[in-house]
Amino acid sequence: MTPERVTIKGTSTGIVVTIGAGNWKTILRQLAQKLEQRASFFKGGRAAVAVGERLLNTEEIEALGAVLAEHQMTMWAVYGDAAETQTAAKTLGLEFEPADAQRKQKSPARAASARPTENVTTIRRTLRSGQTVETLGNVVVIGDVNPGAVIKAGGYVIIWGYLRGTVYAGAVSPENAFVAALELKPVQLIIGDAIARAPADDHRRTIIPEIAFVQDGQIIAEAWNKK
Amino acid sequence: MAGKVITITSGKGGVGKTTTTANLSAALAIAGNKVVAIDADIGLRNLDVVMGLENRIVYDLVDVIEGTCRLKQALIRDKRVEGLYLIPAAQTRDKTAVSPEDMVAVCDELRQEFDFILIDSPAGIEQGFKNAMSPADRVLIVTTPEISAVRDADRIIGLLEAAGKGPGNLIINRLRADMVQRGDMLDISDVVDVLAIQLIGVIPDDEAIIISTNKGVPVIFENNSTSSQAFKNISRRLGGEDVPFLNLQPETSFFQKLVRFWNGN
Numbered sequence: 001m002t003p004e005r006v007t008i009k010g011t012s013t014g015i016v017v018t019i020g021a022g023n024w025k026t027i028l029r030q031l032a033q034k035l036e037q038r039a040s041f042f043k044g045g046r047a048a049v050a051v052g053e054r055l056l057n058t059e060e061i062e063a064l065g066a067v068l069a070e071h072q073m074t075m076w077a078v079y080g081d082a083a084e085t086q087t088a089a090k091t092l093g094l095e096f097e098p099a100d101a102q103r104k105q106k107s108p109a110r111a112a113s114a115r116p117t118e119n120v121t122t123i124r125r126t127l128r129s130g131q132t133v134e135t136l137g138n139v140v141v142i143g144d145v146n147p148g149a150v151i152k153a154g155g156y157v158i159i160w161g162y163l164r165g166t167v168y169a170g171a172v173s174p175e176n177a178f179v180a181a182l183e184l185k186p187v188q189l190i191i192g193d194a195i196a197r198a199p200a201d202d203h204r205r206t207i208i209p210e211i212a213f214v215q216d217g218q219i220i221a222e223a224w225n226k227k
Numbered sequence: 228m229a230g231k232v233i234t235i236t237s238g239k240g241g242v243g244k245t246t247t248t249a250n251l252s253a254a255l256a257i258a259g260n261k262v263v264a265i266d267a268d269i270g271l272r273n274l275d276v277v278m279g280l281e282n283r284i285v286y287d288l289v290d291v292i293e294g295t296c297r298l299k300q301a302l303i304r305d306k307r308v309e310g311l312y313l314i315p316a317a318q319t320r321d322k323t324a325v326s327p328e329d330m331v332a333v334c335d336e337l338r339q340e341f342d343f344i345l346i347d348s349p350a351g352i353e354q355g356f357k358n359a360m361s362p363a364d365r366v367l368i369v370t371t372p373e374i375s376a377v378r379d380a381d382r383i384i385g386l387l388e389a390a391g392k393g394p395g396n397l398i399i400n401r402l403r404a405d406m407v408q409r410g411d412m413l414d415i416s417d418v419v420d421v422l423a424i425q426l427i428g429v430i431p432d433d434e435a436i437i438i439s440t441n442k443g444v445p446v447i448f449e450n451n452s453t454s455s456q457a458f459k460n461i462s463r464r465l466g467g468e469d470v471p472f473l474n475l476q477p478e479t480s481f482f483q484k485l486v487r488f489w490n491g492n
Contacts, residue, residue, distance in 0.1 A: 057389060084389070126423055128385030129378055146381050146421055164421070 006030040008047075015047040015073070019064075021054065028067055035071040048077035048095075056085045058092055065092075083123060090121065090135050127151070127165065136172055147187050156180075162207075174214070184210040184221055194219045230338040233345050233465070234363035236387075238379030240350030242371045243400035246436060246446075247458070248347040249277045253445045254462035256311035260342040263302065263312040265333075267359040268349035269324055272316035279443025280305060280313050289317035292329045298336055307448060312341075322354045327361035334362035343465075352386060360387065366395035367427065372402055372413040377421055384424060396427035398461065403432045404475045428461035430454050431475050 005020040005027050019027050049064055056064075056078070065075040077095035080086060089096045119137035129148025133139060138155035149165035151157055154172030156179065163181035166188045170177025174192025185198045189212060196212070196219035209224040235248045245268075252264040265288060266274035275281040286301040291314070305311040314333075317324065330346075337344050348359035360366065366387055370380040380397075387393040399418055406412035419426055433454035439446040447455040453473060460470045 128388070129381040131385050144421075144423070148378055148382060 004030075006034055008034055015045050016050055016079075017047050017068075018050045018052075019054070020052070024060070028063060031064070031067050032070070035067065035073070044072055046074050046076045048079060049075060050079040051085060053081050054085065055082050056080065056088055058088045061085075061088055061092055061094070083125070086121070087123065087131075087133055091132060093134070121153075126161065129165075145181075153177075170214075178211055178213040180209070180211040180224065182209045183207045184212060189219060191219055193217075230341040230344050231364050232334050232338070232362045233343060233365045233367060234348055234359050234392075235345060235367045235369060236348035236356060236359060236383060237350065237369040237376070238352065238383035239370070239376045242369050242376050243398075243430070244350075244369050245274050245277050245347050246440060247367070247369055247398060247400065247430075247461075248274060248345050249445045250447050250455075250458040251462050251465070252278075252311060252313075252343075252345050253305075253308060253447055254459045255343050255345075255465070256305075256308045257447075258462060258466070259310070261310040261312075261340070262343045262345065263314060263337055263341045264345045264347065265314045266316035266347050267325075267330070267355060268347060269316045269355065270318065270321040271349065272318050274347045275303075275313060275315040276443060277440050278305065278313055278445060280315070281443070284315050287315045287317045288333070289320050289324045291333060292325055298333065322349065322358065325354075325358050327358050330358050331362045352382065356383070356386075360390065360392055363392055366392055367398055368395050368422075368424070369398045369400055370418065370422070371400050372407070372415070372418055374413070377413070377418055380422055384422060394424045397422055397424050398428045398430065399426065400430045401432040402429055402475060408476075426472075427464050428457055429472060429475065430457040430461075431473075 005022050007018045008015065017031065019031070047068055061078055068075045075094065077097065078085065078089035079097055080089070086096050120140055121133065121135045121137060122140045122142070123133060124142045126143035127133065127141065127145045127149035129146050132150040134152040136154040139151055139153045139157045141159045141161060144161040145151060145159055145163050145165040145167070147164045152168045152171055155170065156177050157167050157169045159181035161181070162183040163179070163186050165186065167179050167186055168190040169179045170192040177191050179189060179191060187197065189196045191212065191214050194214045194217060210221045211224055212219055212221040235244050237244050248264055252262045256262045264274060264278070266272050269289060275284060280303050283303050286296040288301065290296045291298050291301045301314050303313045303315065305313065334344055346359050346363065349355035368380050368383060370376045384393060384395060387395055397419065399415060403412055407414045415426070415429060431453050433452055435450060435452045436446050436454055439449045446452065447458050453475070457473055460473065463470050
């Protein structure tokens with residue numbers, strides 16, 4: 001008999017579906033089976049899915065959501081440890097919390113109402129062309145943001161690397177939003193409602209860290225050195 | 228003797244994947260390996276043309292996958308060098324005729340008989356690319372030193388990393404040292420800086436490649452030009468050898484050297 005890879009239980013934060021390691025198709029099948037068994041009990045509820053170390057992309061997360069939706073359940077969060085899973089969950093607009101934060105028993109109501117600027121998503125790799133990060137809070141990237149990569153943040157964005165891609169900062173909280181990078185050479189930069197691009201004369205002799213923010217409706221960039 | 232599958236891809240079209248596949252296959256075969264090159268560009272095949280084997284095609288990759296013929300029947304043996312084979316693509320079908328699972332199955336069968344299986348990926352990020360990447364043990368990403376090619380290569384590397392096939396090795400093709408020196412072309416470090424993967428070869432822009440491609444002869448068979456040497460070096464690095472990169476500085480005339488001397492260079 002195949003070992004149990006999917007467990008469903010109710011916690012003080014709502015229904016949590018925990019999926020373990022193993023064959024993806026088997027897991028989706030077991031999930032559907034379990035939901036079938038207790039269909040009337042679960043109907044109409046919200047569920048969070050805990051995936052542990054497993055790496056999931058947006059299609060896989062959507063597949064989970066689809067299985068839940070077939071049983072009239074709404075997936076509202078994905079709890080996982082891996083950065084890729086976190087990014088994928090964010091891209092789909094799902095609430096995310098690392099698996100160990102679950103133990104703090106934070107209520108869903110409190111999590112949703114936490115001011116967006118209080119949470120920071122940290123990404124420890126270079127974002128390549130075509131990759132996107134979307135979050136209501138702030139973003140810190142330890143790595144480069146290559147041309148073709150897009151970051152959309154409700155608050156500020158700090159890049160410990162070269163910004164050569166596109167950043168939309170301050171989408172939720174434009175006041176005090178800023179973008180800082182070791183090299184500010186974005187394809188497009190948007191803070192709140194103001195838009196800018198890197199100046200054309202970019203044959204710079206030295207690369208200096210800069211911080212961009214809005215002043216009088218315009219984006220200005222200042223070198224990061226205390227005078 | 229489990230063979231290694233190496234996929235050659237790029238994202239952008241026209242940067243030299245097919246030329247690279249043809250020449251690397253030939254170089255590995257000359258070095259004594261048993262090599263099969265597979266054209267995964269269903270519908271727009273040209274590996275057979277570049278290798279000069281088009282008039283020997285009877286069966287192709289799609290025939291093998293659909294069971295119209297046995298795998299062995301689709302293998303075209305190159306008569307110029309011992310151990311070099313080609314499985315051509317189909318020209319009358321398109322990329323939906325093959326699935327990633329099909330490619331993995333074909334390669335699993337080939338691994339038992341060949342040392343190296345080189346797959347020429349089509350351009351793009353869709354089905355053709357996914358087919359070509361699925362069986363890969365190793366991926367080589369070809370780019371030219373142009374911003375648009377580098378942008379596409381970055382996308383491809385991101386997709387490869389997400390699929391667990393990353394990071395791959397980089398080949399910079401069609402480098403023109405004279406343009407780099409004038410500042411009109413990206414140099415090697417500019418490209419590697421963005422793509423951030425290990426470089427395995429740099430191939431200079433060489434007229435000889437166009438000439439020999441039109442004749443259906445991989446350039447390494449024709450002569451010992453810098454581009455031929457570059458391909459051979461890459462094939463040696465694939466075997467694990469540490470080969471120093473060629474010096475691709477342009478030739479300078481006496482007058483240029485004099486000017487440089489006066490300028491204190």
